[in-house]
Amino acid sequence: MIHVKETDHNSDSTADNLKAFIRNDQYNFIKDQTKILVAGQASTNDAEVLNVLRHLAHEKVYKLFPSLTEQQKKILQPLVQVKELGDAETFLEQLQPYIIPFNAVSDQGLKKLFPKAKKLKGPKLENINLGRTSYLAWTESSNLMYLVAHENDGLIGVQGSFTRSGKQGICTLCNRHSEVGMFIAKTKSSGQDQFIKRGNYICQDSAACNDNVKTLDRLNEFIGQFQK
Known part of the structure; x- marks a missing residue:
């Protein structure tokens, strides 16, 4: 078991460092929540049930990030608007620049x-x-x-x-x-x-x-x- 100190090659500027805040595992979790929302929309028309699903998705995703900035919250906010597969794909595509490689x-x-x-x-x-x-x-x-x-x-x-x-x-x-x-x-x-x-x-x-x-x-x- 060997350790070495890591050199940051993830970005070319401080702004880029601030912009990327989502780890791969967190992105996968968010993607899973979009699947739940799309499946829920396809299986029921009950507005109350759908609101609960959106609230839970929002709550679970925000818990992944203990100290979100207002800008980061705006980036994640469209999650609750996901209804169709196309919505999910658009939202996940918009997250790509914020993934930490x-x-x-x-x-x-x-x-x-x-x-x-x-x-x-x-x-x-x-x-x-x-x-x-x-x-x-x-x-x-x-x-x-x-x-x-x-x-x-x-x-x-x-x-x-x-x-x-x-x-x-x-x-x-x-x-x-x-x-x-x-x-x-x-x-x-x-x-x-x-x-x-x-x-x-x-x-x-x-x-x-x-x-x-x-x-x-x-x-x-x-x-x-x-x-x-």
Whole structure:
């Protein structure tokens, strides 16, 4: 388990830093709320029921952001006006400029995260939408997997093995039903020179998993187990 301090490559100006305030997992949660509103509108004409759905969606989304500015509230406010699929798509498209992208780690940063990996190639960042990423995951060789996630003001890396299960299961990270595999990594036990293996099932497709992560709690807990 390695940590490195993170360099901000997310924007070119202070204004851009202020503008982006939505993490990928928060965006996924908001997207899920739009689906609930569209489904509710399609299933009932009861104005009271629809008002309750809008109120709950508004309340849940605002709870994601403890200290919203007035400008940020205006950006999120159109959520309560979502009725049709087109409304949802327009609203979600308008949120795109405000999504905080995952910091693209450099080759030097990867070497610091995984100093024992002498032939590390790294992820193909050109194929990854960093704005829709909560964690990076890639495999090298037959079953060697690397995970990189944010931690405080830096990045944290975990190296382990990944074995495809050939079956459907619940992913530990996104809590969705998908094709999963077993990720296992070594971590130090109470003995200074003793190691134990820890792990769990995660999505085989990390891009799909990132699209489904609606909270960082499970991801942080999963990464945290390798620090014990």
